[in-house]
Amino acid sequence: MSRLLVASRNAKKLAELRRVLDAAGVTGLELLSLSDVPEFDEAPETAATFEGNALAKARDAYAAIGIPAVADDSGLEVDALNGMPGVLSARWSGVHGQDAQNTALLLAQLRDVPDERRGGAFVSACALVSAAGEHVVRGEWTGTIAREPRGDGGFGYDPVFVPLGSDRSAAELTPAEKDAASHRGRALALLVPALRALARPHFT
Structure with a gap:
């Protein structure tokens, strides 16, 4: 069983990766989160791109813990x-991870924006760093921004993204x-x- 460090403490991200691996029939990977390994100094997310932030997080985790690491940086582009x-x-x-406050501010900023101009996209960059090298990929999900939150699943801006x-x-x-x-x-x-x-498994 190979170990893979998911450079996050978000249990929902860990579960999402597990579901993706299961759907693809990938077995033999034990997923660990940052809560499962010794703490280390994590660099602040200061890159100008999702790819830059994801790669920095994966590099830090791999260097500190010594097992392959995957990290993502994601957000909403309106x-x-x-x-x-x-x-x-x-x-x-202004404060990291305050989903309700972030969503409320976004909706306030878009209050006078007509429906036809409320387009946007969720963007995710994922980086994998291991002894085999570095891989960085990007996924986008287009849609529109609703006028009020709906639903209680997911996290972040999910309730206002259609x-x-x-x-x-x-x-x-x-x-x-x-x-x-x-x-x-x-x-x-x-x-x-x-x-x-x-x-x-790799045999030598």
Whole structure:
């Protein structure tokens, strides 16, 4: 059994990766989170791109713990806000991880924006760093921003994001529906070949 460190303390991200691996038939990987390993100094997310932040997190985790590490950086890019909140999505209201406050601020900023200009996309960059090298992939999920939150599933901006072609918010989708379409699901799916190679026993 090979070990893979998911450089996050978000149990939902760990579960999402496990579902993606199970759907792809990838076995032989034991997933660990940052809560399962000794603490180390994590560099602040200061890159200008999702890819830069994801790669920095995966590199830090791999260097500190010594086992292959995967990390993601994701957020919401809103057309009417020139692509913001973008890499600042998790701390849009000033404090990291305050989902309700971040969403409330976003909706306030879009209050006078007409429906036809409320487009946006969730973006996820995932990075895998191991002895075999570095892989960075990107997934996008387009849709529109609703005028009020709907649903209690998911996390972050899910309750106000309505995927293209759907009449339900991301927070109203089942986990399987979200995995099949979401930005992180798409990015993780692109990592499956590298993760499958990681899970495969190596004989010398």
